[in-house]
Amino acid sequence: MTREEYANMLLPNCKHDRKYYEEKYPRRNLKEGAMVTRIGPSPTGFVHIGTLFQSVIATKLASQSNGVSYVRIEDTDQKREIENGKEAILKAVSDYDMPFTEGPILGGEYAPYVQSERSDIYQAFAKDLIIRDLAYPSFITEEELAKLTEEQAKLKQRIGYFGKWAAKERAYTMEEVAEKVKNGEPYTIRLKSQGDFENKVFIEDCIKGRVEFPENDMDSVILKSNGIPPYHFAHPVDDYLMGTTVVIRGEEWLSSVPLHLEIFKALGIEPIQYAHTSSIQKEEDGKRRKISKRKDPEANVEYYTRMGIPKEAVKLYLLTLANSNFEEWYLANPGVSTDEFKMTFEKMGGSGALFDTEKLNNIAKTFLSTVSAKELYERIYAWAKIYDEDFAKVIKANKEKTIATLNIERETEKPRKDFAMYSEIKDLIWYMFDELYQPTSYEWGKITEKEEIKNILNTYIEKYYDENDNQEDWFNKVKLLCDDLGYASNMKEYKKNPEAFKGNVADVSTVIRVAVTSKSRTPNLYDILQILGKEEIKKRIEHI
C-alpha cells in the first residue's frame, strides 16, 4: 500500500486533492497595502457584541486600505449549532450596516463562505498531510483520553496528547490501521507534531507586539471522526485559501498560536499576520471578567435592538473602544463621516476595556440630538412597531403632533439631549397624548394648596392665555398673572425681598406645567401648550 492509497483509505469520501483547490482559488490580486480581513462567527443562536466589535474593525481596516472584508460562518461544531443561528448573525451584520464585501449572502470568488460546505477542502489538505506523514489516524476514545488527562494531572505533568503519550498510536503500521478501519473503529486525524516544547516560537502580533511561546508539541485533532475539522485546522486552510492578510480575533486565541503556526508550517504555507484584540469586560462585585453571554444582557446584540439604542451609536461606541484616539478625532471633526477616520493597530488597547453603559448612553443621546424630528419619528415608529405596538398606534395616529413634540428645543444650536434609546421615549412624552394621558400623581412644586392652584389656573386660562401669542408675549402674560395674584414676576426682585411675595414666577410656571402634564420636569412649557392646544389644556385643568 502506498501512502497515497493509505490516505485514500482513511478519507474515502475526499473527492479532490489539495492542488485542485489551490488552483480553484487563486491568490488574490491586491494593491499594495490592501488588507483582507474577516470575521468568523459561530451560529450559536446568540450574536455576541464581540462579533460586532470585530466587524467594525475588520470592515474599517479593509475599506480604508481598499481591501476586502468577508464573513465566514464557522459552523464546524454541529452540536452547538442552532437553527437560524447563521441567519441571526447575517441579519445583525446587515442591521448594523457593516460594509463587508464578501460573504454567504454577498457571495464572492472564494465561496462557499460557510465552513460546513467546505469539508472536502479540509479533507484534501488533511490528506496531503497524511501522505507526507505529518498526520495520522487516532483511535483513542474520549474515555481513554479523559483517563490520560487525569493521570497527567496526578503526575503534575503537562496535559495533552503529545510525545510519549501519543507514541503508541503514531507507531501503528499502515496494515494495523487498515485492520482497525476494516473493523469499523471510529478515528480522528491528528497532526503528527514536529515541535519541541523546549524550543521557542514567536509572532509579531499587530496589537500585542512580539509574543513568544514554547513550540507546539501536541498532536491536535485536525479532522474529527465525522470528517469535519475543528477550528484549529479550518482556520489555516481557510485563511490561506481565502487570502486573508490579517486575522483579527479575540485574545482568547492567543494561546493557540503555536499550534496554528505549526499547522501552517506542516502545510508549507507562510503564516499570516495576527491581531489579537482584547476582550470587552464587565465588572461585577468589584471583579472584572470577560463579558458573558449568560450573565450580561448587553453581551447580546439583540439587547441593543430591543432597547432601541441607535445602531450608529453602538458603532460609534465600538469605534471608541477599538481605537483610543477615535473619540477625540470624532469630537474634533463634527459632521465628518467616520469613514475619514484612519484606524490603526497602534491605537488598539492591549488590555481589556470595561463595557461602559453610561458612555454608550451619552453617545446615543448626542447622536440622536443631531437627527431631525421627522427622522427620529420614523426610527421610533419602526422600533415601536416591533417592540411596543400600542405606542406605535398612538404615534401613528398623531404623527404631526409627535414630530412637533420631538422637535421641541431640537432645531437650536445646542439641541436637547433627552433621548438615548427609542424604548425610553414613551416614558418621556406620553403626557402629550390624550390616549396615554392618565396621570397617577401630580408632581406639584412649592404651591400645593388645591384652592390656590385652581385659582392660578382659572385666572390664567380665562384672563391671560392666548393661543396666538408668541413665546415672548406668552411669558409676559405669565408675568402679568403673577403680578395680578401677588407673585413676583421678576426673580431678582423676589430674591431681594422674598417675604413681600406669595411666591415667584417659577412657582407659578410650575403649577401650569404640572397641571397640564402632571410632571414637574418637561421641555419648554410654551411649546407644550402650543402643541396641546387650548381645548386640551382646559380639559386637563378641569381634571385637577
Add this chain to the structure above:
RNA sequence: GGCCCGUUGGUGAAGUGGCUUAACACGACGCCCUUUCACGGCGCUAUUCAUGGGUUCGAAUCCCGUACGGGUCACCA
C-alpha cells in the same frame, strides 16, 4: 498547576527617558445661566501611574522580582 496577556482616576484612556504641577472624553459632585428639566459655561475629582528593587543626573515611560486580574490547556469556537 503549565503556558500566555495585562495592571495610569469611578470608567475609556493620552503618555514611547526630561515639554507632565499626568491630556481628552464619560460619570459623580459643586457653582453659574435659567419659568422646571435638559442644554451650555465654569470649577472640582490621581502629590501619582499595582508593588518592591535596579539602571540613570533624571522613569508612568527601560530591566528584574512579587502581587493581583484575565485568557488558555476539547473530536467548542
